[in-house]
Amino acid sequence: MLTSIKNHLAQHLLGSIPLSENEIFSMLEMPKDLSHGHLAFPTFRLAKELKKSPPAIAEELSKKISCGDFLGSVNSVGGFLNFKFKSKFIQNEIIESIILKKEIGHTNTGNGRKVVVDYSSPNVAKPLGIGHLRATVIGQAICNLARTQGYEVLGLNYIGDWGVQFGKLAWAYTNWKEEYDFENAPFESLYEMYVRFHSEAENDPEMNENGAEFFRRLESGDAEVEKLWKSFIEITMEEHQKLYALLGIEFDLVQGESFYNDKMEAAVQRLKEKQLLVESEGAQVVYINEKDPPCLIKKSDGSSLYATRDIASAIYRHEEMKGEDLLYVVGADQSLHFKQVFGVLEKLGYEWAKNCQHIAFGLYRFKDGKMSTRKGNLIFMKDVIHKSIEIAGNIIQQKNPNLENKSLVASQVGVGAIVFNDLVNDRVKNVEFDWERALDFEGDSGPYVQYCVVRCKSLIRKYGKTIEKEFQVDLDSPEEQSLQIHLLHFEDILGQSWKHRKPNLLAQYLLKVCSEFNHFYNKQRIIGSKPEVEASRMTLVHSVQRVLEKGLEVLGIPAPDQM
Numbered sequence: 001m002l003t004s005i006k007n008h009l010a011q012h013l014l015g016s017i018p019l020s021e022n023e024i025f026s027m028l029e030m031p032k033d034l035s036h037g038h039l040a041f042p043t044f045r046l047a048k049e050l051k052k053s054p055p056a057i058a059e060e061l062s063k064k065i066s067c068g069d070f071l072g073s074v075n076s077v078g079g080f081l082n083f084k085f086k087s088k089f090i091q092n093e094i095i096e097s098i099i100l101k102k103e104i105g106h107t108n109t110g111n112g113r114k115v116v117v118d119y120s121s122p123n124v125a126k127p128l129g130i131g132h133l134r135a136t137v138i139g140q141a142i143c144n145l146a147r148t149q150g151y152e153v154l155g156l157n158y159i160g161d162w163g164v165q166f167g168k169l170a171w172a173y174t175n176w177k178e179e180y181d182f183e184n185a186p187f188e189s190l191y192e193m194y195v196r197f198h199s200e201a202e203n204d205p206e207m208n209e210n211g212a213e214f215f216r217r218l219e220s221g222d223a224e225v226e227k228l229w230k231s232f233i234e235i236t237m238e239e240h241q242k243l244y245a246l247l248g249i250e251f252d253l254v255q256g257e258s259f260y261n262d263k264m265e266a267a268v269q270r271l272k273e274k275q276l277l278v279e280s281e282g283a284q285v286v287y288i289n290e291k292d293p294p295c296l297i298k299k300s301d302g303s304s305l306y307a308t309r310d311i312a313s314a315i316y317r318h319e320e321m322k323g324e325d326l327l328y329v330v331g332a333d334q335s336l337h338f339k340q341v342f343g344v345l346e347k348l349g350y351e352w353a354k355n356c357q358h359i360a361f362g363l364y365r366f367k368d369g370k371m372s373t374r375k376g377n378l379i380f381m382k383d384v385i386h387k388s389i390e391i392a393g394n395i396i397q398q399k400n401p402n403l404e405n406k407s408l409v410a411s412q413v414g415v416g417a418i419v420f421n422d423l424v425n426d427r428v429k430n431v432e433f434d435w436e437r438a439l440d441f442e443g444d445s446g447p448y449v450q451y452c453v454v455r456c457k458s459l460i461r462k463y464g465k466t467i468e469k470e471f472q473v474d475l476d477s478p479e480e481q482s483l484q485i486h487l488l489h490f491e492d493i494l495g496q497s498w499k500h501r502k503p504n505l506l507a508q509y510l511l512k513v514c515s516e517f518n519h520f521y522n523k524q525r526i527i528g529s530k531p532e533v534e535a536s537r538m539t540l541v542h543s544v545q546r547v548l549e550k551g552l553e554v555l556g557i558p559a560p561d562q563m
């Protein structure tokens with residue numbers, strides 16, 4: 001529920017409940033069942049002090065508390081005090097916070113604090129896998145959520161552009177480029193070459209030696225090899241950019257792992273100074289605790305590792321980029337890695353290490369039995385998105401053959417289906433991917449929410465008049481009340497989704513608003529009712545549209561005008 005309403009109620013309760021206004025405010029919660037009330041106050045905490053059972057306290061308080069000019073009722077259910085607001089009060093809040101407010105749902109909890117979000121972060125010369133799809137869409141939603149809370153966000157795509165594999169690729173390119181069509185299919189050629197090198201090198205150690213030699217040249221700044229390496233990055237990013245554009249994603253910064261080549265030694269020095277580096281089987285490691293395996297800092301040949309780079313980059317993100325919270329949206333298979341990296345940062349004495357967080361997620365499982373590999377690279381993001389757009393196009397062709405801009409809408413719906421399907425699940429769980437469910441226009445899907453927005457928009461077109469910025473009458477049927485209350489929870493839901501880094505709370509909420517809206521739509525005549533009722537219901541329709549559109553926007557999903 002909206003902060004302003006909670007404040008209002010907390011003030012009203014002060015004096016009746018033996019707690020401070022702040023305490024009352026923070027304890028007010030959404031009742032499980034809205035038919036009980038619009039906001040609830042649990043009395044359990046008071047039981048010890050008042051030496052009474054929670055239901056007795058709730059019962060007593062419900063008699064004592066007056067309704068004032070804004071409450072419709074106060075009653076008790078079990079250990080809870082339940083409050084219902086008057087329609088007028090609710091409707092005023094809807095006008096203020098949904099119709100008139102420019103950035104609906106926004107708060108200033110973050111107060112400009114800077115958050116750096118590492119997300120998507122694919123590897124050069126490899127296609128974006130389904131795992132990167134998750135890293136991309138969850139990361140984008142996390143960035144958007146943070147922005148709604150008043151944080152300053154830096155969304156960072158940390159590209160895997162360094163490692164001996166680029167020496168191998170440079171060698172392969174030098175020797176094999178004539179056999180591929182780099183002119184017309186640069187990325188496919190690059191990837192095929194990459195795969196071919198690795199399979200041929202399995203039985204040919206000399207090839208690996210050649211690759212290593214090329215990598216040494218790259219490391220020592222050999223202009224020729226460096227030029228090739230840069231072209232690999234360019235080819236890859238040009239390819240990935242097509243998908244990012246389709247998903248509507250723009251990063252604030254794209255930075256390769258190679259950026260940290262000259263910054264790792266300083267980090268290693270800090271570790272040495274703190275006497276944290278220990279030798280283990282010829283390698284340099286840091287123990288973060290007794291039970292977890294140590295973090296590898298330098299291999300026995302002196303080369304640095306993924307973790308070393310992440311340690312240097314975290315220090316940079318904090319010290320140079322001024323990030324106060326450092327978030328990493330990366331698959332759960334890298335949990336140990338991040339535990340080690342954050343553990344080392346803590347050992348280094350960085351107080352801010354506690355503000356580093358791995359936002360982990362599970363794998364994709366396809367219903368037809370195919371499963372993404374550990375790294376999620378067996379199934380390509382490109383194929384999944386294109387297939388979804390194709391299916392969406394077919395459905396639209398069947399349902400609405402005369403629709404204008406069919407291909408644009410198909411792409412909005414196809415993308416929406418994939419993104420929503422990903423975000424509607426608790427991110428730590430694996431996603432069960434079922435094409436039919438993801439694209440079911442009537443089910444709990446992205447297209448279902450999009451369709452609801454389309455329905456609002458088409459009602460507004462049909463109505464044809466300007467939407468009033470006030471309610472002329474009280475809309476107090478149970479459906480209308482319930483819908484309005486749900487709309488007022490939007491701000492809270494955004495806050496909760498951000499706090500728990502769980503976009504699924506928002507996605508689930510949008511589904512609930514849609515079903516509430518559909519109840520209202522099916523039960524109440526909207527267009528064609530008495531003029532002042534019609535106008536008020538249209539104001540409500542418009543509020544629904546605004547909440548759903550904003551919600552979809554935060555999830556990174558487009559809202560079509562028609563479909």
Ligand code: ARG
Binds near residue numbers: 118330
């Ligand atoms: N490029 C890595 C991969 O695809 C993910 C990088 C995640 N970010 C990080 N700071 N380690 O597995």
